[in-house]
Amino acid sequence: MNALEVKNLSKSFGRIKAVDNASFGVPEGSIFGLIGRNGAGKTTTIRMMMNIYTPDSGEVHLRGTKVDKSFKDKVGYLPEERGLYKKMKVLDTLLFFAEIKGKTGKEIEKKAKYYLQRFDLKDRAASKIEDLSKGNQQKIQFISTVLHEPEFIILDEPFSGLDPINTNLLREIIIEMKDKGKVIIFSTHLMDFAEKMCDHIAMIENGKIILNGELSEIKKRFSQRNISLTHEGNLSFLKGHPIIDKIDDFGNTTGIRVKQPDQTQELLKLLIENNIVVKKFDANDISLHEIFVQVAGKGPDSEFLRGGANA
Amino acid sequence: MLNSKIIAVIKRELRDKLLSKTFIFMTVLIPVFMVGILALQTLFMSIDGDENTKLEIVSELDQARLKVDEDLAYRDFVKNQNYKISYKVMSAENFEDYLNEKKSSLLSGELTGIIFIPETALKDKSVQYYSKNPSNNSVFSKIRPSINKALVDIYFAEKSLSDTEIQFARDRVDIQEFRVSKDEGVKEEGVGNRILSFLFTFLLYLSLIILGTMVMRSVVEEKNNRIVEILLSSVDAKDLMTGKILGNAIIGLAQMTIWLSPVMLLISTSFFVLPPEFVVNLNPGQLLYFLLNYFIGLITFLGLFASVGAIFDNDQDAQSGIWPVMMLIMIPFFISFSMANNPDNSLATIASMFPFASIIVMPARLTLIDVPLWQLALSFIINLAVIFAIFPIAGKIYRIGILMTGKKPKWSEVIKWIRE
Numbered sequence: 001m002n003a004l005e006v007k008n009l010s011k012s013f014g015r016i017k018a019v020d021n022a023s024f025g026v027p028e029g030s031i032f033g034l035i036g037r038n039g040a041g042k043t044t045t046i047r048m049m050m051n052i053y054t055p056d057s058g059e060v061h062l063r064g065t066k067v068d069k070s071f072k073d074k075v076g077y078l079p080e081e082r083g084l085y086k087k088m089k090v091l092d093t094l095l096f097f098a099e100i101k102g103k104t105g106k107e108i109e110k111k112a113k114y115y116l117q118r119f120d121l122k123d124r125a126a127s128k129i130e131d132l133s134k135g136n137q138q139k140i141q142f143i144s145t146v147l148h149e150p151e152f153i154i155l156d157e158p159f160s161g162l163d164p165i166n167t168n169l170l171r172e173i174i175i176e177m178k179d180k181g182k183v184i185i186f187s188t189h190l191m192d193f194a195e196k197m198c199d200h201i202a203m204i205e206n207g208k209i210i211l212n213g214e215l216s217e218i219k220k221r222f223s224q225r226n227i228s229l230t231h232e233g234n235l236s237f238l239k240g241h242p243i244i245d246k247i248d249d250f251g252n253t254t255g256i257r258v259k260q261p262d263q264t265q266e267l268l269k270l271l272i273e274n275n276i277v278v279k280k281f282d283a284n285d286i287s288l289h290e291i292f293v294q295v296a297g298k299g300p301d302s303e304f305l306r307g308g309a310n311a
Numbered sequence: 312m313l314n315s316k317i318i319a320v321i322k323r324e325l326r327d328k329l330l331s332k333t334f335i336f337m338t339v340l341i342p343v344f345m346v347g348i349l350a351l352q353t354l355f356m357s358i359d360g361d362e363n364t365k366l367e368i369v370s371e372l373d374q375a376r377l378k379v380d381e382d383l384a385y386r387d388f389v390k391n392q393n394y395k396i397s398y399k400v401m402s403a404e405n406f407e408d409y410l411n412e413k414k415s416s417l418l419s420g421e422l423t424g425i426i427f428i429p430e431t432a433l434k435d436k437s438v439q440y441y442s443k444n445p446s447n448n449s450v451f452s453k454i455r456p457s458i459n460k461a462l463v464d465i466y467f468a469e470k471s472l473s474d475t476e477i478q479f480a481r482d483r484v485d486i487q488e489f490r491v492s493k494d495e496g497v498k499e500e501g502v503g504n505r506i507l508s509f510l511f512t513f514l515l516y517l518s519l520i521i522l523g524t525m526v527m528r529s530v531v532e533e534k535n536n537r538i539v540e541i542l543l544s545s546v547d548a549k550d551l552m553t554g555k556i557l558g559n560a561i562i563g564l565a566q567m568t569i570w571l572s573p574v575m576l577l578i579s580t581s582f583f584v585l586p587p588e589f590v591v592n593l594n595p596g597q598l599l600y601f602l603l604n605y606f607i608g609l610i611t612f613l614g615l616f617a618s619v620g621a622i623f624d625n626d627q628d629a630q631s632g633i634w635p636v637m638m639l640i641m642i643p644f645f646i647s648f649s650m651a652n653n654p655d656n657s658l659a660t661i662a663s664m665f666p667f668a669s670i671i672v673m674p675a676r677l678t679l680i681d682v683p684l685w686q687l688a689l690s691f692i693i694n695l696a697v698i699f700a701i702f703p704i705a706g707k708i709y710r711i712g713i714l715m716t717g718k719k720p721k722w723s724e725v726i727k728w729i730r731e
Contacts, residue, residue, distance in 0.1 A: 052543045052714065069547065077544035083536035087327070099319040100545040144541070154544075 001063075003028045003183045004152070009048050009058035018044040020207035021058070026185060026200065031178055033198035033215075034187040035288070041207040042187035043080065046156055049185075050075055073102045076150035080157040080187075082141045086130040090121065090140060093129060097144040108147065115143040119169070138166050142173055153177055154185045159193065171197075195288040205296045215288075222294065223286040227256045227264055229271075230280035237274055243267065248293060253280075255290045316546045320554025321561070328525070328562050338566050341517060345510075362393050364450060365421070367413075369399045369406055370428040376400050378461035379428075388453055403429055410441060417443055424450065428458065433466055504592050505651065507574070508675040511601065512647040514570060515671045519608060519640050522563045523616035524633075526555065530620030530713070531629050539713050548710035552617055560609040567605055571598065593678060600687065601674045607694045608670035611701065612640065618705040621712035628719050643668035647675045654679035664690045666697045704729055 002025035011019045019041045026032045034042050047053040049060050051067060060067045062074075084093055094112040098104070116122050119139045121132075129137060138161075145153065153174075159167055174184055174197070188194050194201060195215070202212035211218065225245065230253050238244050238256070243263045248255040258267055264283045271278055328334050370376040376398045388394045401409060406427055416422040424442030432438050438458060440451070460481060467477045533539045542551055578593050615636045623629040646662045654676055662668040663676045669690040676682055711728040712720070 047714070050544050052540070072545050072547075075544060077541060079537060079540040079544075081537040081540070083533075083538040083541070085327070085538060086536075092326070096319065096323050097541065097545070099322075100316050100542065102315060 001028055002026060003063060004049070004185075005061040006045070006049065007059045007061065009045060009055045009060070011044055011048060011053060011056050017207050019048065019055075022204065022207070022209045023058075024202040024209055024212040026183060028183065029178070029181055030200045031174070031184045031198050032186065033194040033201040034185065034204060035189070035191065035194050035201055035292075036187075036204035037189050040189075040204045042189075042204055043156055044207075045204065046154055046185070046187055050077060050154065073148070074151045076145040076148065076153045078141060078145045078153075078155045078158055080160060082138070084129045084137060084140060086128070088129055089125070090116070090127055090129060090132070091125040093140060094144055094147055098148045101148040101150070103148040112143065112147055115147065119143065135163055135166055138162060139169065142166075142170060146173060146177065150182070152183045152185065154187075156187045157189070158186065159188070159190065191288040191292065201288075203292060203295060210295050211291070218291065219286055222291045223284045225257050225259070225261050225263075226284065226286045226290070227258070227267060228280070228282040228285045228287065228290075229254045229256055229278070231271070231276050231278050233274070233276040235276065238270070241270070243270075248290060250287070250289060253287075255286065314550065317550045317554040317557070320546065320551060321558040324555060324558025325562065328559070329565065334562065334566070337521065338569055341514075342570060345513060364394045364423045366394060366396045366423055366450070366454070367399060367425045368396060368428065368454075369401060369409070369425060371400070371402055371406075371430040372428065372433070372465070373400050374465055375428050375432070375458075375461050378464055379457050382457040382460055383454070386453070386457070394453070417441065426454065426458070428462075432462055436462055504678045507593060508647075508650065508654075508678040510574075511674040511678060512644060512671060514567065515605065515608065515674065516640060516644045518563055518567060518605075519612050519671075520637070522559055522609065523612050523636070523640075526559050526613045527616040527620035527629055527633065528626060530555070530617050530709075531623060531626055534621060534713050534716075535624050543714070548713060549706055552614075552706060552709045556610055556613045556617060559613050560606055563609045564602065564606050567602060571602070574598070597677055600677065604670060604674055604691070604694070607691075607698065611667070611670065611694065611698055612636065614698075614702055614705045615639075618708040618712065621709040622715075622720060622725055624716055639667045640671065643671035647672050650675055650679060664693060666693055669694055707731070
């Protein structure tokens with residue numbers, strides 16, 4: 001069952017159509033990835049899901065009913081560009097963000113202190129935000145995203161600008177939240193990362209959803225006739241070969257698509273005959289990169305495809 | 312209307328500002344600043360810069376010379392040698408030559424000036440003053456009474472009048488001001504209320520601008536460092552704006568109450584005895600009206616400042632974009648001062664019931680004349696109507712502007728947002 005259902009959302013800014021009739025479902029208990037390059041419409045979609053923007057048309061349904069104001073209390077949101085009140089004290093900041101989510105009282109304060117201790121910030125509770133390091137400010141941001149026990153956690157490009165320690169920390173939080181049964185929604189342009197963490201995805205390009213569903217299903221669907229190859233040697237002899245449909249060089253690996261599913265063995269034979277050193281030959285495997293290239297029809301040279309390196 | 316989220320935002324604003332050093336500083340500093348300006352002005356006015364004034368008083372009449380000398384000799388500025396005055400008697404024909412003779416010393420400043428009292432002065436009280444700097448008021452104000460006295464004495468001496476009669480002729484007319492009002496009967500009016508009207512006008516002007524700018528800055532800050540995105544994932548834009556404005560309006564009201572507490576003490580107790588000319592005619596009802604009017608004014612103007620803040624994402628752009636709102640505060644401010652001469656002028660009457668202007672003009676007008684109750688009520692209703700009229704628009708600008716980043720929007724685009 002889908003916890004959230006996005007139905008035909010559209011939003012324009014002036015003449016630019018930021019989101020164009022987007023529909024997808026976010027299943028219960030899933031880690032959902034909204035994937036697309038910068039400017040594809042991810043943030044606008046997310047903002048409409050949280051009722052920050054009113055859509056020009058379309059609706060978002062929460063477990064069967066249209067979302068209203070109360071949905072905001074159920075969401076923990078970590079925006080891409082994060083800000084805190086610089087002059088506010090750490091604990092006050094956390095309690096304020098919980099309070100505007102409708103959570104007050106001793107319980108929340110206790111919990112805030114627990115998180116501060118867990119993130120080694122116990123002694124900074126009375127410090128001003130501006131006196132914290134950038135990494136520690138990010139930690140405060142994570143805590144304020146989950147402190148009020150949201151059912152949905154929406155993370156917009158969560159790993160941009162994080163140091164390795166905080167990257168791991170956030171990953172830990174995400175897994176922990178998933179184990180608690182929360183729905184986690186990512187928006188990211190980092191394909192490798194999405195591939196590792198998400199179980200469901202929606203791909204967005206120029207405001208349109210070009211692909212969505214369960215990741216393993218999608219991979220299965222796209223992986224037929226696909227071989228992921230790691231090798232040494234020159235593959236130029238394959239160009240124009242009758243069994244080859246397409247070759248994409250991704251650097252470390254090469255994606256090869258044959259014309260018929262039963263031609264994979266033939267390809268392997270062909271490689272060996274041509275003195276190619278095959279280090280890894282993965283039939284019926286495809287990366288999210290490759291899927292995107294196929295669906296969006298864009299070359300792998302875009303910034304978006306290379307962005308996965310640090311995820 | 313108030314929900315827990317608005318209250319949370321209000322609480323944050325209060326905690327952020329009410330306990331801040333800036334607030335405490337401003338609350339103390341503005342009265343000090345205003346008193347300081349008054350004191351400086353008085354100080355500068357008292358500096359005449361007329362030490363070492365050398366005057367010659369030339370008279371056609373020996374009697375006039377004697378009388379003037381007699382009177383001036385007792386004045387402080389002669390006794391302490393600030394003014395050195397010499398006297399001559401000569402006819403008008405001779406004076407012309409004499410003036411030519413003295414021209415060089417007048418130009419070199421060796422001699423400050425020559426006053427010539429012709430015989431005709433006994434008829435028309437007209438004397439002549441020759442100087443490099445003839446419009447020097449401090450010289451005149453010091454010498455004039457003595458000359459006047461001498462001329463009056465000589466004139467009436469021939470008419471065989473008593474000293475008291477002469478004294479009467481010498482006196483200036485002293486106008487005592489009485490205010491006629493409906494319910495309190497006739498009361499003597501001093502400058503107390505005039506000072507109060509200046510005070511009201513100044514406080515309204517200063518605090519609207521200072522608080523407004525503070526709110527605008529905090530909106531720009533929230534927009535600029537993107538806190539607003541987290542806020543909006545929790546709170547509606549409308550609630551956020553409402554909380555922010557109400558929070559700051561409460562802060563402003565607290566500040567004004569502190570500033571006005573001396574006035575309240577003054578009118579509610581007889582503990583302080585003011586000299587009669589400074590007595591303030593104000594009843595607690597009027598003071599309450601002032602505070603209520605101020606609160607409404609705050610909500611109106613803070614709304615405008617907040618929405619302008621939301622249009623821009625840096626302070627400089629916001630500062631230059633705020634001028635239409637500033638005009639709405641400054642023009643009434645000047646109108647309010649125009650009432651010093653005649654509080655009942657028609658411009659002030661209209662302005663005191665005009666949208667936006669009423670907030671600044673009415674309180675000042677209230678202190679100066681008896682404003683009919685219907686006018687007070689009307690201005691109050693108009694002010695409320697303004698709030699209901701502008702808030703949907705200001706709210707829309709705020710809601711759309713707060714998430715717009717990048718290029719500075721043109722006014723035409725802002726108008727498009729309103730129509731959206």
